[in-house]
Structures are given as structure tokens and as C-alpha cells.
Amino acid sequence: MIIKTKADILSSEITDRAVFEARRTLIKAAVGASLLTALPGGAAMQPKKYAEVPVGPYSAQLPVNAFEDVSRYTNYYEFSTNKTDATVLAQALTIKPWSLMVDGEVERPGVYQLEDILKANPLEQRIYRFRCVEAWSMVVPWVGFPLASMLKQFKPTSKAGFVEFTTLYNPDIMVGQRSSVLDWPYVEGLRIDEAMHPLAFMATGMYDDELPKQNGAPLRLVVPWKYGFKSIKAIVRIRFREQMPKTAWNKNAPHEYGFYANVNPDVPHPRWSQRRERVLGGGIFTPKRDTEKFNGYGEAVAPLYAGMDLAKYF
Numbered sequence: 040m041i042i043k044t045k046a047d048i049l050s051s052e053i054t055d056r057a058v059f060e061a062r063r064t065l066i067k068a069a070v071g072a073s074l075l076t077a078l079p080g081g082a083a084m085q086p087k088k089y090a091e092v093p094v095g096p097y098s099a100q101l102p103v104n105a106f107e108d109v110s111r112y113t114n115y116y117e118f119s120t121n122k123t124d125a126t127v128l129a130q131a132l133t134i135k136p137w138s139l140m141v142d143g144e145v146e147r148p149g150v151y152q153l154e155d156i157l158k159a160n161p162l163e164q165r166i167y168r169f170r171c172v173e174a175w176s177m178v179v180p181w182v183g184f185p186l187a188s189m190l191k192q193f194k195p196t197s198k199a200g201f202v203e204f205t206t207l208y209n210p211d212i213m214v215g216q217r218s219s220v221l222d223w224p225y226v227e228g229l230r231i232d233e234a235m236h237p238l239a240f241m242a243t244g245m246y247d248d249e250l251p252k253q254n255g256a257p258l259r260l261v262v263p264w265k266y267g268f269k270s271i272k273a274i275v276r277i278r279f280r281e282q283m284p285k286t287a288w289n290k291n292a293p294h295e296y297g298f299y300a301n302v303n304p305d306v307p308h309p310r311w312s313q314r315r316e317r318v319l320g321g322g323i324f325t326p327k328r329d330t331e332k333f334n335g336y337g338e339a340v341a342p343l344y345a346g347m348d349l350a351k352y353f
């Protein structure tokens with residue numbers, strides 16, 4: 040389906056997936072042999088919490104970025120508009136316990152504990168491309184579960200045409216919320232058929248471990264065929280709606296950020312081209328990568344938009 044070969048990515052740009060998988064194996068071996076405290080290099084090698092999670096059916100065969108690329112360069116405006124600040128500032132967030140409010144057009148509304156959601160949704164690993172609207176990209180091994188499995192457990196009614204997601208609002212901790220750079224709280228949304236697509240994913244972890252706070256712990260959306268701003272972090276509410284939700288970036292600049300936000304090199308951002316992307320981890324001489332329509336997931340998701348003018352519904 041969306042399986043790409045290694046040749047699609049320059050090895051200078053990313054850590055080889057083989058290294059990631061080898062580390063998984065090494066950790067398992069170390070655990071098996073009780074060598075946790077006896078490894079060379081001083082520090083004891085701790086098993087990663089999710090090292091045993093199976094690779095899911097929709098995971099792409101792609102080399103992944105280094106963990107440092109993904110965890111030290113983030114977009115999290117609740118903390119800062121600066122890419123590196125959330126790495127420090129987000130550590131102040133309390134993520135346990137965490138509850139999710141479910142309401143709107145749904146048969147089982149209520150306040151759910153994340154613990155219970157995790158018990159009902161087995162974890163898997165998904166390696167996905169991730170493309171920010173600002174024309175940078177990365178490849179991330181997420182851990183989580185399909186969004187559809189969770190949504191079906193809430194039993195949406197036939198009136199549920201859209202799903203609205205909301206991030207925590209807590210300006211005491213989320214210091215960026217004291218500024219009016221966005222209309223807080225951050226809200227995102229999907230059409231119900233997009234939300235039910237098997238590629239739409241809820242991440243609770245990455246790189247075999249729990250999600251770092253700056254990457255949206257404890258629960259974030261990952262929609263690999265859409266620009267990164269759709270992949271909302273620290274979700275506290277899911278509301279099933281008849282109407283299309285008003286989303287944070289669309290409200291901020293409607294002519295720049297549409298509701299759909301499907302990755303599309305043919306539709307430029309009003310202020311820059313979307314033809315190419317800078318892959319995180321590369322040097323200044325690393326050539327940019329050609330951006331693919333639907334971020335390379337077109338075969339799987341293009342049918343969702345059959346007959347729609349993608350330049351109009353951008």
C-alpha cells in the first residue's frame with residue numbers, strides 16, 4: 040500500500056531503521072540475560088516500556104529519524120512558538136492521571152480514564168512519514184492504536200459527521216496560552232470517514248517508549264496524510280458533531296490553513312511553495328525531498344476525496 044523502499048530516503052538524512060530494530064533486539068536480549076546493570080558504557084540499559092509492541096499492519100518500511108531529531112524540535116504553541124522551548128517547558132505538565140471527555144453525537148458519552156482506554160485498545164507500532172505545513176518532515180515510529188477502534192467503542196450516532204478534538208487548557212502550566220497567538224484551546228477536527236480510516240492513529244508513545252511531553256503526551260492524534268497541525272497534542276476532549284468544527288489554525292488564518300489540510304505539493308501555501316521539504320536531521324548540504332501528494336499515502340486515502348476539488352478544499 041504505502042510501503043516505500045529505503046532508496047526513497049538518503050541515508051545521510053536519517054537513522055537507519057535497521058539501527059532502531061537492532062536496538063530493540065539488543066534490549067530484549069539484555070533483558071533476557073539479566074544484563075541490565077552489566078552493560079559497558081556505565082549507564083544501565085533500561086528496557087523501553089513499549090519494546091514488545093508488535094508492528095502494525097499499516098506501518099511503512101521506512102528508515103526512521105533519530106529520536107533526538109523528533110524530540111528536540113517540536114511545534115507546541117501552548118508552551119512556545121520556538122521549536123526547542125517545549126522540550127523543557129512541557130516537562131511541567133502532569134499527564135497522570137489523564138481523562139478524556141467524550142460528548143456530542145454519541146451513544147456512550149462520558150469521562151473516560153486514559154488507563155481504561157489503553158486496556159481496551161491494544162498497542163501497535165506504526166512507522167509514518169510526518170510533514171509539517173512549514174515544509175519540514177520526518178519519519179517517526181509511533182506507538183498507539185487506530186483512532187477508529189477507540190471511536191467505535193464510544194458508538195457515534197448516525198448524525199456524527201465530524202469529530203472534534205480539543206487540547207488541554209491550563210495557562211498556569213501551558214505558558215504559551217497566556218499569549219493570544221491562537222484562540223485557545225487548540226481545536227482540530229476530521230470528517231468522520233477520515234477519522235475512521237485505518238491510517239488515522241492515536242499515539243501514546245514513540246521509539247518504543249512513552250510519548251515525550253513535548254511530543255503531545257499522553258495522547259495525541261497522528262494523521263500522516265495531512266499537514267502536521269492536524270495531529271493535535273494532549274487531547275482532553277472528543278466531541279462528535281453534525282457540523283464541521285472550527286479549528287485553531289483555520290480560525291487564525293483561513294486563507295492559509297484549510298480544514299482538510301491534506302499534504303499537496305500542487306497547492307502552495309500563500310507564503311511559500313509546498314513542492315519540497317527539509318527532512319529533519321540533514322545538514323545544510325542535504326538536498327530537500329520532493330513532497331508527495333497525501334504525503335505518499337494517496338493510494339490509501341485518495342478515495343476519501345473522490346470528486347472534491349483539492350485546491351478549493353485545501
Ligand SMILES: Nc1nc2c(c(=O)[nH]1)N[C@H]1C(S)=C(S)[C@@H](COP(=O)(O)O)O[C@H]1N2
Pocket residue numbers: 109112113114115116117170171172206225253254255266267268269270271272273
Ligand atoms: N495542541 C497542539 N497540537 C499541535 C501543535 C500545537 O501547537 N499544539 N502543533 C502542531 C504542528 S504545527 C505540528 S507540525 C505537530 C508537531 O508535532 P511534533 O512537535 O511532535 O513534531 O504538532 C501539531 N499539534
Ligand SMILES: [Mo]
Pocket residue numbers: 114171172173266267268
Ligand atoms: Mo506544523
